[in-house]
Amino acid sequence: MTSSSVTPATAPARDGLWHHLRYIMAENPLTGISFAMFIGLIIMAIFGPYLVPFDPLATGAGPALKPPNLAHWFGTDHLGRDVFSRVVVATRLDLLISVSAVALSFVFGSIIGSLSGYFGGWTDQIAGRFMDTIMAFPLFVLAMGIVAAAGNSVENIVYATAIINLPFYARMARAEVSIRRNAGFVQAARLSGNSELRVLFGHIFPNTLPPMMVQISLNMGWAILNAAGLSFIGLGVQPPTPEWGIMVAEGANFIISGEWWLVVFPGMALMLAVFTFNLIGDGLRDLVDPQRRT
Amino acid sequence: MAIPILDVQRLTVDFTTRKGIVRAIDAVSLHVTKGETLGIVGESGSGKSVTSYAVMKILDRAGKITNGKITYSGMSLHKIAESDMRDIRGREISMIFQNPRAALNPIRKIGKQVADVLIQHNQATKADAREKAIEMLKAVKIADAEQRFHAYPFELSGGMCQRIVIAIALACRPQLLIADEPTTGLDVTTQKAVMDLIVELTARFNMSTILITHDLGLAAAYCDRLMVMEKGRVVEQNASTVLFQSPQKDYTKQLLRATPRRDSNVRDLLPEAMHGKADPLPQSIPPGPPVLTVSHLKMGFGKPGSENYHLAVRDLSFTIRQGESLGLVGESGCGKSTTSAMVMRLLDVTDGHIEFLGQDIASIPASQFASHPLRGKLQMVFQDPTDSLNPRWSAERSIEDPLKNLSKGLGKTERKARVVELAGLVGLPTHLLDRFPHQLSGGQKARVGIARAVALDPQLLILDEPTAALDVSVQAIVLNLLEDLKHRLGMSYLFISHDLNVVRLLCDRIIVMQQGKIVEEGDARTIMDHPETDYTRSLLAAIPHPPARETHTDSGALA
Numbered sequence: 032m033t034s035s036s037v038t039p040a041t042a043p044a045r046d047g048l049w050h051h052l053r054y055i056m057a058e059n060p061l062t063g064i065s066f067a068m069f070i071g072l073i074i075m076a077i078f079g080p081y082l083v084p085f086d087p088l089a090t091g092a093g094p095a096l097k098p099p100n101l102a103h104w105f106g107t108d109h110l111g112r113d114v115f116s117r118v119v120v121a122t123r124l125d126l127l128i129s130v131s132a133v134a135l136s137f138v139f140g141s142i143i144g145s146l147s148g149y150f151g152g153w154t155d156q157i158a159g160r161f162m163d164t165i166m167a168f169p170l171f172v173l174a175m176g177i178v179a180a181a182g183n184s185v186e187n188i189v190y191a192t193a194i195i196n197l198p199f200y201a202r203m204a205r206a207e208v209s210i211r212r213n214a215g216f217v218q219a220a221r222l223s224g225n226s227e228l229r230v231l232f233g234h235i236f237p238n239t240l241p242p243m244m245v246q247i248s249l250n251m252g253w254a255i256l257n258a259a260g261l262s263f264i265g266l267g268v269q270p271p272t273p274e275w276g277i278m279v280a281e282g283a284n285f286i287i288s289g290e291w292w293l294v295v296f297p298g299m300a301l302m303l304a305v306f307t308f309n310l311i312g313d314g315l316r317d318l319v320d321p322q323r324r325t
Numbered sequence: 326m327a328i329p330i331l332d333v334q335r336l337t338v339d340f341t342t343r344k345g346i347v348r349a350i351d352a353v354s355l356h357v358t359k360g361e362t363l364g365i366v367g368e369s370g371s372g373k374s375v376t377s378y379a380v381m382k383i384l385d386r387a388g389k390i391t392n393g394k395i396t397y398s399g400m401s402l403h404k405i406a407e408s409d410m411r412d413i414r415g416r417e418i419s420m421i422f423q424n425p426r427a428a429l430n431p432i433r434k435i436g437k438q439v440a441d442v443l444i445q446h447n448q449a450t451k452a453d454a455r456e457k458a459i460e461m462l463k464a465v466k467i468a469d470a471e472q473r474f475h476a477y478p479f480e481l482s483g484g485m486c487q488r489i490v491i492a493i494a495l496a497c498r499p500q501l502l503i504a505d506e507p508t509t510g511l512d513v514t515t516q517k518a519v520m521d522l523i524v525e526l527t528a529r530f531n532m533s534t535i536l537i538t539h540d541l542g543l544a545a546a547y548c549d550r551l552m553v554m555e556k557g558r559v560v561e562q563n564a565s566t567v568l569f570q571s572p573q574k575d576y577t578k579q580l581l582r583a584t585p586r587r588d589s590n591v592r593d594l595l596p597e598a599m600h601g602k603a604d605p606l607p608q609s610i611p612p613g614p615p616v617l618t619v620s621h622l623k624m625g626f627g628k629p630g631s632e633n634y635h636l637a638v639r640d641l642s643f644t645i646r647q648g649e650s651l652g653l654v655g656e657s658g659c660g661k662s663t664t665s666a667m668v669m670r671l672l673d674v675t676d677g678h679i680e681f682l683g684q685d686i687a688s689i690p691a692s693q694f695a696s697h698p699l700r701g702k703l704q705m706v707f708q709d710p711t712d713s714l715n716p717r718w719s720a721e722r723s724i725e726d727p728l729k730n731l732s733k734g735l736g737k738t739e740r741k742a743r744v745v746e747l748a749g750l751v752g753l754p755t756h757l758l759d760r761f762p763h764q765l766s767g768g769q770k771a772r773v774g775i776a777r778a779v780a781l782d783p784q785l786l787i788l789d790e791p792t793a794a795l796d797v798s799v800q801a802i803v804l805n806l807l808e809d810l811k812h813r814l815g816m817s818y819l820f821i822s823h824d825l826n827v828v829r830l831l832c833d834r835i836i837v838m839q840q841g842k843i844v845e846e847g848d849a850r851t852i853m854d855h856p857e858t859d860y861t862r863s864l865l866a867a868i869p870h871p872p873a874r875e876t877h878t879d880s881g882a883l884a
Binding site: 054058214215216218219220221222223224225226227229234237238 | 343669671692695696700701704705707708709712713714715716717723726727730731774777778
């Protein structure tokens, strides 16, 4: 009690980030679960290759096509590789592809969208029609086309996924910026001597982050699916690299003969990852919104 | 005594929030008799709106009635089911909200919206709903009601929209009307028209009214009985005339003081305790050389020559001298905000000159003025203190922003020191500097805005209705702060407002604008006492005044 009376009145009114994080999780248990799953995914991505019991590429780690057992938790595939090790190791590649793709489309989409929302006029017209053009294609087919044309590599999957996601970020940034374009604090920023670009990226853009966070996390799940989908049809990541999409594709050949574990486990991993990112969106938004920090 | 139509006994409402349970209103008792108008007066956070929401049972999820009784003509509203309550809302008790545009469905024709309510409460059939709706539109004095039946809300002015809302509220001839700040945000003349309409209709239908407002003048002019609320409690309840003549409680007295009267000066608005301490008003110094000379200013919107070309400002000329305050008064749409944006160099002019400190700044494009050396000398205090602060920036960062951009010589520590100095100047406690806008009260936010505006020692400060969004007691303090700062820093003010009563408190000279033109110009005193044009007279007549109070013994400062 006495210690609290000693603390000066200048104690910061803001809660610490940790306190805030705890509050957000307590308020919505789903957010807590999604954060836990997210941390699990990150650990798998970073440490997975050092933790797994078998080399994911080593053929003959055990007898071929064995169902799940104590030695091989998720069973083995047709070359005798350990499915569990492969599923865990694949996390890094899948997350890497989706994170870089989403980061690229977030950065470029926000820039294009913010500029067209703020300046309007012909900037808006050109950016708008460019985005419409991208949206006019069935997006997965467009991604296929880009990878097929540019060459089969992990980088090209990233670029293709980034390009097809661009319009979502651009449109959102445009809408969020244009509703704030003439807000009082923006006028005040102009009076404070900020140049137009500083007003846009220093004052307006940070205020669009909360809704953008939701978009990012939803989009992450989608990007993982997209990357896996490309691999599934044989574009992008090539075997024997462990990747959830290829594993599902390879396993699909065996499902008729009853070897279900080849498809189910990588499929589950894919589903859980997408699920995590979809859930985490609201939590992330609450985290970056200062108004939630009372 | 007549049996009350609404009787509320010891009503208590709690809100569950992040910080625990907050008591919004505590043991509030009130009653309204038939045909009576009760005014609930209080500042923001006093619980006046929550009281009315509780009566209507439209509290949001976090709010719960934890104690008390609400009896409406024999029915216990605190007990009845939601389905029965739905029947009572609109048919028995109606409500008018503050923002009429938000209360109307933007994509439905206004006539249809009136008809909907009639059909909903079985007051009309599909066949005669249209006819009855038009009748109702006529009752609220909508001209060309048949044509306007097909209008959408966006096609109507704010005052017109409020009339439609009134038409919807009164369509089913309810017994009780709750008007929650029905005229906030409307011009004084529109306010008068809307209030007169409410009074006329409620009298015709023999209805009771609860008027919720922060404006004591308005409450005095239209209510039979007044109830003053503070922090969720009833402070005082009495007949209007009695309450104004002899207020019993300190809070009521303070509120009465803070409401500007025709004869009060800016110091009179302060609470008695502060009034004694405040320095006497400085003698107004004779104005110096001109700071700002605006000549033949014009602003047009749309393509010149085309049909929708519209001149918002036509041929405006005025001068502001050093140390002088000029008031620019007019109703919304008169071009006063456009003028301020042009003078502030946020908007390019169509034609004319703006000479500021000897330089014609009208020729500098608005987009390039941000880095101009004169930028710091020409600053502005905005209307809405909440909207004008970046929600993601702390108070300190907001005040520091102009220093960072325009005082290149200052280092980081010097800037911090200057921010603290500015906070002291505007009376903002320094421990609030690291707070975000939503953690500050309205008055504190206003201080942050003022600190930011004076950070660069401006010569001319434009005040765009700087107190319109504030409570009267906060308004009193902010107006005094602005008056003191002007003398301490030797600034000139251009004060823009629709409220002559507030403008004259700070201004030496006043310009009255109508439709982009100056209709009257002159000394503040003269305009208030001897207005020359009908327009100015109508503006003055529309201001609701609290009845003059018997002068107290302690009004020495006035003499």
